Amino acid sequence: xxxxxxxxxxxxxxxxxxxxxxxxxxxxxxxxxxxxxxxxxxxxxxxxxxxxxxxxxxxxxxxxxxxxxxxxxxxxxxxxxxxx
Numbered sequence: 001x002x003x004x005x006x007x008x009x010x011x012x013x014x015x016x017x018x019x020x021x022x023x024x025x026x027x028x029x030x031x032x033x034x035x036x037x038x039x040x041x042x043x044x045x046x047x048x049x050x051x052x053x054x055x056x057x058x059x060x061x062x063x064x065x066x067x068x069x070x071x072x073x074x075x076x077x078x079x080x081x082x083x084x
Contacts, residue, residue, distance in 0.1 A: 012041035
């Protein structure tokens with residue numbers, strides 16, 4: 001989380017990891033937002049298709065269809081101290 005706060009665009013993998021951690025905790029709306037942010041930063045990532053599939057999967061897991069249109073606010077969703 002500190003990496004994201006210091007520079008929200010230089011470490012896209014942080015968003016990917018935050019998405020996976022959020023989904024693991026069954027927090028699907030923030031997981032979707034984190035993964036969307038990851039894809040915005042690296043749309044041509046090797047795992048872009050897999051990331052998009054996760055967004056669909058988590059959207060279905062959360063109330064049938066992902067209707068989350070709230071802005072991406074990392075501090076609001078989850079705080080993880082990576083010890084950086």
